[in-house]
Amino acid sequence: MTDLRMMSLCDKLQCLDLQTNMSGPDNDSELAYGRALRDAIVTKDITMETEVLKSLGDLSLERAKLSKHSEFDKAAGLYAAALLRCTDPDMGQTLEHRIGYMEKLSRQLLQGYTPHFLWLSPDYWGAADSNILRVAEICDKLDHVTKKQEFQFVEDTYIQALVTAIANGDMMLEQEVLKSLGDLYHEEGKKTIDVSKLSEAAAMYNKALTSCAGSEGKQTLLHRVRYTEKVEGVMKQHLSRRVLKEQNQPKAKSKSEDATSTINIHDYHPVDFPDPRWELQLHKT
Incomplete structure (x- = not known):
């Protein structure tokens, strides 16, 4: 797997797209994005973190189209998480469009079903x-x-x-x-x-x-x-x-000195x- 940490944002996204397009919407793709999310956290790159979460949402949405099940809920949660972290107005608008499209598609494919945004539920945390x-x-x-x-x-x-x-x-x-x-x-x-x-x-x-x-x-x-x-x-x-x-020492050293x-x-x-x-x-x- 390519190390993304030293790449520019554009290069990172292109590399991720290439990796995931080759494997399709499977677990390997999700793991590739997950590792990119981990790298974004390590480098404190909030823009990359937002982009990766959006891409993870897109991945779940593709799965939802194929299987028509709770992947819609997962996509909704990932888009919502990306929107919460988003600091760029253009990206925010893109995410809002994605959410609107996802809700419309869900209602069409699942007979009016609307994905759940658990983070908006007031009683989600429980006791x-x-x-x-x-x-x-x-x-x-x-x-x-x-x-x-x-x-x-x-x-x-x-x-x-x-x-x-x-x-x-x-x-x-x-x-x-x-x-x-x-x-x-x-x-x-x-x-x-x-x-x-x-x-x-x-x-x-x-x-x-x-x-x-x-x-x-x-x-x-x-x-x-x-x-x-x-x-x-x-x-x-x-x-x-x-x-x-x-x-400050001679280059030749015994094994005991190395130890x-x-x-x-x-x-x-x-x-x-x-x-x-x-x-x-x-x-x-």
Whole structure:
């Protein structure tokens, strides 16, 4: 799959269109758009995020034409999510036209049926306790499915769950999936000593923060952001020290010397983490 992160907006959209046109309105197309949505979140590219959600809505609308079922509801949710994020008047007008066309088509094909915009329903959230339990059960199932799986499988599973949550207007689940993706990137960053993964983790936590309503949830996410930034800073310092050390040493080194130069994020000197509550808070949350 082509990496979209370094492309211009136009190039990204053309590449996505090419990928999805070749495979048609199937699960691979949805995953391609889901990965593009993930990249847009990481780079804080709200324009790309809006475009991808619109394209996901178009994909669901094509499926709805073929199967004439609840894909209309999914398209409605994705168009609505794109409209909520939209900052460009022209794009906003395009989305409104899409929504109008989708509603008209739905009534024609499904005998007057109008797609549900769940995010507009005043009683959608239900009781707070039942929603917390519902989201916890969904996340528990996701954890069970992804247990002991490879990183790419786990990432794709959560990306697909994120798209579903957005399409359903399920903001509480969306926040939890974003947090789970952040945890995934955080652990991968520590495991592989990859600073970019820690940056991705912070981006996911910050995205979840933008729509987080409860003060307790915000505090949890803020702790994750701060701890991730702390680990990222320490990792950069150690990598810089290792580079300087290697530059000042002869190029030929024994295998034992190579082994001792390996960084282990868990073996940092306590001065790097002056407050042990960082680690404690991470495990609590």
